[in-house]
Amino acid sequence: MRVPFYDVPMNIRLHAVLLSLSLYACWPAPAHAWGCEGHEIVALIAESRLTAHAKETVLRILAAGPVDPTLSRYCETTGDPTADASTWADDERRVRPETAPWHFIDVPRGAREADLSKFCPPATSCVVTALAGQLRILRDSSATAEARADALRFVIHFVGDIHQPLHAATNDDLGGNCVPVSWFGHAPKENLGRTADFAPNLHEVWDVEIIERFSEGETAQQIAAELEKRFHARIATWQAQSPNFDAWAWESHELAEKIAYGKLPQPIPIATPQPVTSCSDTAAPKLSEPENLAEPYQSAAVPVVQEQLARAGARLAGLLNSLRP
Numbered sequence: 001m002r003v004p005f006y007d008v009p010m011n012i013r014l015h016a017v018l019l020s021l022s023l024y025a026c027w028p029a030p031a032h033a034w035g036c037e038g039h040e041i042v043a044l045i046a047e048s049r050l051t052a053h054a055k056e057t058v059l060r061i062l063a064a065g066p067v068d069p070t071l072s073r074y075c076e077t078t079g080d081p082t083a084d085a086s087t088w089a090d091d092e093r094r095v096r097p098e099t100a101p102w103h104f105i106d107v108p109r110g111a112r113e114a115d116l117s118k119f120c121p122p123a124t125s126c127v128v129t130a131l132a133g134q135l136r137i138l139r140d141s142s143a144t145a146e147a148r149a150d151a152l153r154f155v156i157h158f159v160g161d162i163h164q165p166l167h168a169a170t171n172d173d174l175g176g177n178c179v180p181v182s183w184f185g186h187a188p189k190e191n192l193g194r195t196a197d198f199a200p201n202l203h204e205v206w207d208v209e210i211i212e213r214f215s216e217g218e219t220a221q222q223i224a225a226e227l228e229k230r231f232h233a234r235i236a237t238w239q240a241q242s243p244n245f246d247a248w249a250w251e252s253h254e255l256a257e258k259i260a261y262g263k264l265p266q267p268i269p270i271a272t273p274q275p276v277t278s279c280s281d282t283a284a285p286k287l288s289e290p291e292n293l294a295e296p297y298q299s300a301a302v303p304v305v306q307e308q309l310a311r312a313g314a315r316l317a318g319l320l321n322s323l324r325p
């Protein structure tokens with residue numbers, strides 16, 4: 001997820017408030033995402049692939065630097081410390097807003113591969129450099145217990161985020177946050193107090209709604225087990241590859257172009273990259289002309305989402321299995 005004013009958990013919380021005000025009577029309470037469920041699935045797939053040593057090390061590092069008990073947690077506990085750790089970074093961002101840009105990389109549509117570093121401002125960092133930086137802290141046995149535990153939570157989370165296609169692509173639309181979407185007949189609305197922000201929007205659909213729809217009420221544990229089975233052979237290959245964060249981000253970017261943007265029923269032209277700080281700066285579609293997304297889009301997106309979750313879990317396992325005590 002992305003920056004504070006348009007991050008999905010905030011949207012979700014706002015939805016909850018709006019629901020209680022009966023303003024969102026037609027839109028179901030948003031559930032989980034590459035917010036809760038998506039991140040938990042990634043963590044659970046990884047966990048099932050850990051060596052006994054890595055599993056013990058992960059649990060020990062997390063226990064030695066526990067989460068601040070005063071931090072309000074959005075996701076309900078799963079009972080699994082690694083899965084619970086996977087969603088901490090989205091809560092932590094509220095108290096440390098400087099970590100918000102660490103969750104994504106704004107690679108503009110139409111970019112050519114080669115060097116992603118120009119899309120990763122050194123002043124703020126991005127998911128590629130944040131992941132590398134937190135991994136260094138995690139591997140540094142001289143770092144404090146708190147710093148290593150936080151670094152582990154960031155790594156678990158950012159490996160998930162970097163595999164969400166719209167965390168590695170933008171079209172002057174804040175990674176699809178500014179694209180209003182009608183989702184299976186639920187028309188988008190403006191978010192109260194966020195006049196240029198919509199729900200549902202394209203980013204949120206990829207974070208939350210696609211998973212929510214295909215999971216049909218299953219738990220993260222059930223989905224993780226199913227994906228592991230389905231992608232079994234490929235998971236072993238992904239896990240064995242040496243990590244390349246630029247390549248992972250680029251792979252996500254290409255999936256965003258091909259599917260997240262490419263399968264929109266009303267094609268959106270590639271925008272000329274410009275700085276965008278709010279949806280009002282953009283030429284994104286208007287609220288009155290949302291993308292109408294339903295079964296054809298869901299059918300195109302589900303295999304991508306499932307494969308990206310499996311890839312992320314496998315690659316996270318590869319990283320964590322290389323941890324020293």
Ligand SMILES: [Zn+2]
Binds near residue numbers: 103
């Ligand atoms: Zn995130």
